[in-house]
Amino acid sequence: MVETDGGGSMATTLTIDIGGTKCAAAITGDDGVHNLESWPTTGSTENLEHAVAYYQRHLESGGSPAVAIGVSFGGPVDFRTSTVKRSVHVPGWSGFDFGEWSHKTLDLPVAVDNDAKVGALAEFHHGGHDSDDLVYVTVSTGIGAGVISSGRIVRGVSNEAGELGHTRVSEDPKLCSCGRMGCLERMCSGYWIEQDHGRPAVELFADEEFLAEYSRMFARGLSNAILLYNPSVIVLGGGVSRVGARLTKSLTDNVSRELESWSHMVPVITTSTFDRDGVHLGAKELTRDLF
Ligand SMILES: [Zn+2]
CATH class of the missing domain: 3.30.420.40 (ATPase, nucleotide binding domain)
Structure with a gap:
């Protein structure tokens, strides 16, 4: 993992990991995962408010604006519509529309997939x-x-x-x-x-x-x-x-x-040889399909 203050390359992505017990956000660029921050999973909206606040701090500290958001979600997701299908191990998210959320908050294109597919992308591209x-x-x-x-x-x-x-x-x-x-x-x-x-x-x-x-x-x-x-x-x-x-x-x-x-x-x-950064590398790869 690369740790730098306000880091990231020009093509940075806000990457968010939503798991059953832990969530995390990072700024992920072609040069790696920066400023990874994690917190215990709480209610659905609260977790995303945390991620938005994280991103705002990144901008305030002079970090490059992200071009997209990549999300790894711990359950079944409709990749085409960026919508959660069912809450299985992560409660309170059924039907949640990440596209609508992004439009209302950060106004960035967003790609969401389940943690296993995100993990596969990380291993394929970076493993x-x-x-x-x-x-x-x-x-x-x-x-x-x-x-x-x-x-x-x-x-x-x-x-x-x-x-x-x-x-x-x-x-x-x-x-x-x-x-x-x-x-x-x-x-x-x-x-x-x-x-x-x-x-x-x-x-x-x-x-x-x-x-x-x-x-x-x-x-x-x-x-x-x-x-x-x-x-x-x-x-x-x-x-x-x-x-x-x-x-x-x-x-x-x-x-x-x-x-x-x-x-x-x-x-x-x-x-896997990845530590906590693998999911963020995979979430960035997800956003390739947006452009
Ligand atoms: Zn079964």
Whole structure:
């Protein structure tokens, strides 16, 4: 992360990250992420008031005006209309129109997408993976994926391609928040493993037996993504990815077993190298489509 006062290149973007527990804003230019500021998530409008105040301070300190706003949102978004579809992990946002909000406040063009697609764009453009076919999987409260295929983000007809967390990986009748049973998210997300086992995720992953069973289940979901999208690399992000090499090694072993007949398709499975700045780099990339 580049830290400078009032920094940013000429083509700066106001980037905003809206997550379930934390929000952040930054001024992101071609030269990196500047003056990143985060705060605990509160009500929907309050978070955006915070972001507007942040941007006004940036201008008052002599910073370059932004040419656009890029927003990463922790839930399903209609990219074409910049509108939130549903509040899932981030409450109080259903139907929120970011275009209308921007028009009334900062009067800048705005692009919004869900955190998994934003993460995929960050990895594709800035992750150094040298791949045009990449799947980014974020594993924290929920599980979502962003898919880059032949150098383009895959959106689908309603911008919901990549809902890997809600593909079924188990006959276990555990009910997912989406209403289905045995979803990858229900079996493997950080929230649900803590609920099911009554222990913090960090403790669970220290247990080799838990890690082996977890990886076996998670590998089913990743194998589905591999068979559908044939990526050369899968990048894991979100809190669970901090388990690191023990997790990626175990997942690679299990995916190799799942895909024995397609062993040539087994991709590199790695973790994101970005800290808090990745989401802002991705949010800036989102705004490319505005010009
Ligand atoms: Zn589900």
